[in-house]
Amino acid sequence: MECDKCKERLSHYMEGLLDPEKTTLVRTHLDSCEECRGVYSELKKAVEHIRELEEVEPPRWMTQKIMDRVKEEKEKKGIWRRMFYPLHVKLPIEAAATLIIAITAIYVFKAAEHDFKTAVLRPGEVVEKPLSTEDKIRNDVAEPSKAGKESASDVTAGKTEPAAGQTEVHRASPADTPQNIFKEKPSIGAAQPARSLQQPVREKDLRGEGGAEFEKPESMDAGNAKTRMEYFVRPKREELKHKPAAAEPMEEISKAAPKEAAVPSHEINLTLGVRDIDNVMDEIKKVLSNLDGRTILSDTDRDKAILIIEVENRKVVELLEKLGSIGELREETPSSEIMEKTVRIRINFKKMPIR
Amino acid sequence: MDDDLRKVSLCKKGDLDAFEELVIKYQKKMLNISFRMIGNYEEACEVVQDAFVSAYKHITDFEGRSGFSTWLCSIVINLSRNRLKQSKAALGRELFSMDDPITTESGFISIEPASQDPNALEQLEKKELQEKIQDCIGRLDPDFRSVLVLRDIQGFSYEEVSGALNINPGTVKSRLFRARDSMRDCLKKSLGRL
Numbered sequence: 001m002e003c004d005k006c007k008e009r010l011s012h013y014m015e016g017l018l019d020p021e022k023t024t025l026v027r028t029h030l031d032s033c034e035e036c037r038g039v040y041s042e043l044k045k046a047v048e049h050i051r052e053l054e055e056v057e058p059p060r061w062m063t064q065k066i067m068d069r070v071k072e073e074k075e076k077k078g079i080w081r082r083m084f085y086p087l088h089v090k091l092p093i094e095a096a097a098t099l100i101i102a103i104t105a106i107y108v109f110k111a112a113e114h115d116f117k118t119a120v121l122r123p124g125e126v127v128e129k130p131l132s133t134e135d136k137i138r139n140d141v142a143e144p145s146k147a148g149k150e151s152a153s154d155v156t157a158g159k160t161e162p163a164a165g166q167t168e169v170h171r172a173s174p175a176d177t178p179q180n181i182f183k184e185k186p187s188i189g190a191a192q193p194a195r196s197l198q199q200p201v202r203e204k205d206l207r208g209e210g211g212a213e214f215e216k217p218e219s220m221d222a223g224n225a226k227t228r229m230e231y232f233v234r235p236k237r238e239e240l241k242h243k244p245a246a247a248e249p250m251e252e253i254s255k256a257a258p259k260e261a262a263v264p265s266h267e268i269n270l271t272l273g274v275r276d277i278d279n280v281m282d283e284i285k286k287v288l289s290n291l292d293g294r295t296i297l298s299d300t301d302r303d304k305a306i307l308i309i310e311v312e313n314r315k316v317v318e319l320l321e322k323l324g325s326i327g328e329l330r331e332e333t334p335s336s337e338i339m340e341k342t343v344r345i346r347i348n349f350k351k352m353p354i355r
Numbered sequence: 356m357d358d359d360l361r362k363v364s365l366c367k368k369g370d371l372d373a374f375e376e377l378v379i380k381y382q383k384k385m386l387n388i389s390f391r392m393i394g395n396y397e398e399a400c401e402v403v404q405d406a407f408v409s410a411y412k413h414i415t416d417f418e419g420r421s422g423f424s425t426w427l428c429s430i431v432i433n434l435s436r437n438r439l440k441q442s443k444a445a446l447g448r449e450l451f452s453m454d455d456p457i458t459t460e461s462g463f464i465s466i467e468p469a470s471q472d473p474n475a476l477e478q479l480e481k482k483e484l485q486e487k488i489q490d491c492i493g494r495l496d497p498d499f500r501s502v503l504v505l506r507d508i509q510g511f512s513y514e515e516v517s518g519a520l521n522i523n524p525g526t527v528k529s530r531l532f533r534a535r536d537s538m539r540d541c542l543k544k545s546l547g548r549l
Contacts, residue, residue, distance in 0.1 A: 007536075008532065011528075011531060011532040011535050011536070012528065012532070017528070039539075041549070042539045042543060042549040043535060043536070043539050045539075045542075045549040046535065046538045046539040046542050046543075046549060047507055047535060047538075049484070049488050049542060050488060050492075050503065050507045050508060050538060051507055051508065053391070053485060053488055053489070053508060054485060055383065055387050056386060056387055056390050056396060056399075057383065057386075058382045058383050058386045058400070058403070059400060062382055062386075062400060062403065062404070063375065063378050063379055063382060065404060066378050066382070066403075066404050066407045066408065067371065067374075067375050067378065069404060069407075069408045070371065070374060070407065070408055070411045071371065073408055073411060073412055074369070074371065074411075
């Protein structure tokens with residue numbers, strides 16, 4: 001056996017950890033090798049010295065200090081646990097609460113989404129206004145018409161029947177009094193989005209001071225209509241109520257309308273289907289200026305636009321002919337015979353798809 | 356059930372008295388391990404305190420696969436090694452002479468009167484020997500030092516050393532051989548003879 005190999009095994013040999021064969025080999029080598037014997041002797045003494053090292057005693061305060069720190073730690077743990085204890089109970093509660101909040105949020109969102117598209121009508125707020133003399137005369141002319149038998153109370157109860165070519169008014173639910181919800185469906189085309197209705201309060205305003213021209217005789221209906229070119233109509237009460245809320249500028253028009261109260265006028269409600277609203281709007285304004293008419297309001301909003309104009313009664317036919325040549329014209333209101341010198345025409349533009 | 360395991364079980368239920376009993380039982384052993392690892396009494400005391408607090412904080416992690424003392428020992432060894440790293444990084448190895456004068460807080464030089472005890476010389480020699488042995492231990496790499504401390508000073512079995520240091524028994528044996536051989540070499544140089 002070589003000395004290096006022997007020295008490597010001396011540590012294990014000393015502790016008796018070598019197997020018998022290796023033990024014999026080491027012992028034989030040590031007997032014959034003085035150097036390895038000397039190393040073995042030194043190794044044994046070194047280990048003896050190490051094992052004889054005296055133990056140090058812990059300071060007397062050590063146990064107390066350790067326990068103080070442990071108690072502090074326990075208190076911290078207690079506070080931590082109080083904050084989140086019992087977690088196995090809190091977690092399910094928190095999860096359930098989160099779920100309820102989420103469901104409520106979705107429900108509210110859906111409900112609100114519905115409200116965006118509808119308007120609230122408070123029957124009690126509909127004000128019956130005495131008819132003016134002129135209106136009474138018109139009523140007499142219109143009587144007795146089928147549609148004219150619609151009473152204001154019917155309207156407030158949500159029993160309105162859509163006149164031919166007019167807007168349909170639906171009652172959302174009979175149970176939701178005092179907030180009967182109506183949804184307006186224009187009869188022009190199914191693709192046209194539903195429009196919100198105006199609140200009666202606003203309507204009251206618009207029918208108020210000097211707004212007599214908007215106050216309609218109940219009987220001015222489609223039954224008396226002759227042709228689009230000859231007869232015109234003013235809006236019925238429910239139509240005023242059910243004006244599209246989406247058309248915000250209309251509110252402004254309504255507010256502006258009383259200023260024109262000195263000049264009695266009819267209002268014709270038209271829908272004009274066009275491909276390029278801006279160009280058509282300019283074109284109509286030119287035509288209007290040729291006919292000595294004037295623009296009351298012009299408002300454009302993406303795919304929709306509203307133009308309110310006033311022309312003399314005798315020029316209405318010509319204007320409508322020209323409008324018919326510009327786009328797809330549709331009369332939205334029942335006609336009646338024209339009485340006033342000037343006529344107000346409201347044109348709702350509808351963008352037609354480009355083919 | 357092992358007595359230690361029973362106390363550990365009580366500790367897990369929040370019984371501080373049971374933990375105190377474990378502290379009393381093992382603090383001296385842990386202090387000696389840490390002291391031989393670090394070579395500084397005060398720092399060893401701090402390490403032992405930290406080790407017991409750490410053991411209490413993580414007592415629920417102790418599954419009883421090894422003995423409590425083995426588990427506690429591994430904490431002490433790890434904290435001692437961390438302390439060694441911090442000390443080396445902060446100060447390096449601070450050398451001082453035993454013959455340096457000692458300055459007291461009041462500014463006077465404290466002179467130790469000569470002992471009349473006939474065994475004083477023997478005690479001094481013994482103390483000097485202990486310091487030299489500790490110095491040699493301190494020169495070992497921490498990996499070898501920890502094996503030597505646990506096996507030759509604390510008398511752990513190879514299996515216990517293996518468990519405490521999380522190394523296999525073969526590594527324990529080879530490290531122990533190298534540690535002892537280094538100690539033999541160091542002490543021979545330090546003492547002049549063995």
